[in-house]
Amino acid sequence: MLRVLYLVHDLSDPATARRVAMLQAGGAEVVLAGFRRSRESIPEIGGVRPVDLGMTHDGRFAQRLAAIARAKLALGTKFKHIRKPDVIVARNLEMLALARRLxxxxxxxxxxxxxxLDIHRLLLRQDAAGRAMRMAERRLGRAAALLITSSPAFLREYFEPRGQVDAPVLLLENKVLELSDMQPASVPNVPPLGEPWKIGWFGALRCRRSLELLSAFTRRMQGRFEVILRGRPAYSEFHDFETTVAAEPYMRFEGPYRNPDDLAAIYGAVHFAWTIDFFEAGLNSKWLLPNRLYEGCRHGAVPIAMEGTETGRFLTQQGIGLSLLEPSADALAVLLGSMDATSFAEHRARLSAKPTETWICGLGDCRALVARLAGLKRARAADALLEAAA
Known part of the structure; x- marks a missing residue:
C-alpha cells in the first residue's frame, strides 16, 4: 500500500478532508500533518490523527513565515516516530519548504x-517581495516530481510563462468527491407565487465586493431576488460581517455547513450559484475554477460567473450558466431581471444534459491519482538503480 505524507497549510479547511478521503479511496495509507486556522486542535480527519504543527492566521503572511521557521526546528521531534513515506504531497508553498526539509x-x-490550488497574491506582486517569493518557489520547486493544480489558467497565466516549476503536471479540478451512487436533490423549478428567486453564495466568503454588489442588486430588485450565504467568512476582509448581512433586507447568513454532507440540501434550496470572486481580481480570482462551480452544477443550481474569467470561459465552453458582463448591480439586473419559469427551465435543461463526470470525482479518479503517485515512487527507485550502476 502506497504511504503518502500529506502536508497542509490548514487542517481545518474542508479541502483537506476531501483530499485525504480521495487518497484513502484510491488505496493509499495517509499520514497527515499541517497547521490549522482554528483555535481548537483537530483530533482526526478521515480516521487519521494529524501531526499538529501549530496555529496560523489568515491574511497574516509574516506570522505564517514565523510558524514555518518554528516548525522546521521541531520536525525532528514531531516526525521521529513517523515511518518513512513513499511520497510527500505538499499543499501550498510553505508546505513545500517543509517537504524539502523532511x-x-x-x-x-x-x-x-x-x-x-491557488496562486497567493504575494507571488504576483511586482516589487522586491514578489520577486523574492517567486524566486523561492522556483528554488523549492526544483524538488518537485509532479505539480498538481486545479485550473488550466494557473498553468497558462502563471506557471508556464514564468517558468516556476519544471515538473510534469496533473490537472485535478475542484470537483465534488462522490464515492457512492446517491443522487442529489434537485432545486425548485420556479419559486412559488410571491416567493423570490434565490442565489446561493457558499464556501469561503472572502469577497467584500461581491457582498456589496449583491446587496445593491437585491435592494434594487425589491425582494424579487434573495441571497443566501453559507460557509466560513474571512473576517479579516469584512468589517463586522454578521451585522452587515443582518442589516440587508434580502440577504441572510445561515452559518457553516458540512461538506459534502450538506451540499445537496443547501444547493437544493436555491436557484442560482454565485461563483464570482473579486478577492484577487485580475489574478487568482480570474484564473481559478472554484469548488462552488462544481458543487452548484452537480446539485442543479444555475451558475453565475464573471465574463472574461476562467469560470466564465468554462461556462461558455460547456454552453451553460450565466455570465455577468460587468461587476455592477445594473448589469446583474439586466442579466437576471427578466428571469421567468421558461428561461429558468431552459438553463436547468442545459445543465442537466451534462455528464455527471463533469462535476464529480469518483472512485476511478481516486485510484488514478494514487496510481500516478505510485508511479513517482517507481520512477525514483529506477533512477536510484541507474545511478548505482553507473
Missing amino acids: RTQFGSDVPIVYEC
Missing part, C-alpha cells in the same frame, strides 16, 4: 509533489 530527514529517494 525529505532530508527521511531520505533523498522520497519524491515530492507540489499541490498548488
Whole structure:
C-alpha cells in the first residue's frame, strides 16, 4: 500500500478532508500533518490523527513565515516516530519548504509533489517581495516530481510563462468527491407565487465586493431576488460581517455547513450559484475554477460567473450558466431581471444534459491519482538503480 505524507497549510479547511478521503479511496495509507486556522486542535480527519504543527492566521503572511521557521526546528521531534513515506504531497508553498526539509530527514529517494490550488497574491506582486517569493518557489520547486493544480489558467497565466516549476503536471479540478451512487436533490423549478428567486453564495466568503454588489442588486430588485450565504467568512476582509448581512433586507447568513454532507440540501434550496470572486481580481480570482462551480452544477443550481474569467470561459465552453458582463448591480439586473419559469427551465435543461463526470470525482479518479503517485515512487527507485550502476 502506497504511504503518502500529506502536508497542509490548514487542517481545518474542508479541502483537506476531501483530499485525504480521495487518497484513502484510491488505496493509499495517509499520514497527515499541517497547521490549522482554528483555535481548537483537530483530533482526526478521515480516521487519521494529524501531526499538529501549530496555529496560523489568515491574511497574516509574516506570522505564517514565523510558524514555518518554528516548525522546521521541531520536525525532528514531531516526525521521529513517523515511518518513512513513499511520497510527500505538499499543499501550498510553505508546505513545500517543509517537504524539502523532511525529505532530508527521511531520505533523498522520497519524491515530492507540489499541490498548488491557488496562486497567493504575494507571488504576483511586482516589487522586491514578489520577486523574492517567486524566486523561492522556483528554488523549492526544483524538488518537485509532479505539480498538481486545479485550473488550466494557473498553468497558462502563471506557471508556464514564468517558468516556476519544471515538473510534469496533473490537472485535478475542484470537483465534488462522490464515492457512492446517491443522487442529489434537485432545486425548485420556479419559486412559488410571491416567493423570490434565490442565489446561493457558499464556501469561503472572502469577497467584500461581491457582498456589496449583491446587496445593491437585491435592494434594487425589491425582494424579487434573495441571497443566501453559507460557509466560513474571512473576517479579516469584512468589517463586522454578521451585522452587515443582518442589516440587508434580502440577504441572510445561515452559518457553516458540512461538506459534502450538506451540499445537496443547501444547493437544493436555491436557484442560482454565485461563483464570482473579486478577492484577487485580475489574478487568482480570474484564473481559478472554484469548488462552488462544481458543487452548484452537480446539485442543479444555475451558475453565475464573471465574463472574461476562467469560470466564465468554462461556462461558455460547456454552453451553460450565466455570465455577468460587468461587476455592477445594473448589469446583474439586466442579466437576471427578466428571469421567468421558461428561461429558468431552459438553463436547468442545459445543465442537466451534462455528464455527471463533469462535476464529480469518483472512485476511478481516486485510484488514478494514487496510481500516478505510485508511479513517482517507481520512477525514483529506477533512477536510484541507474545511478548505482553507473
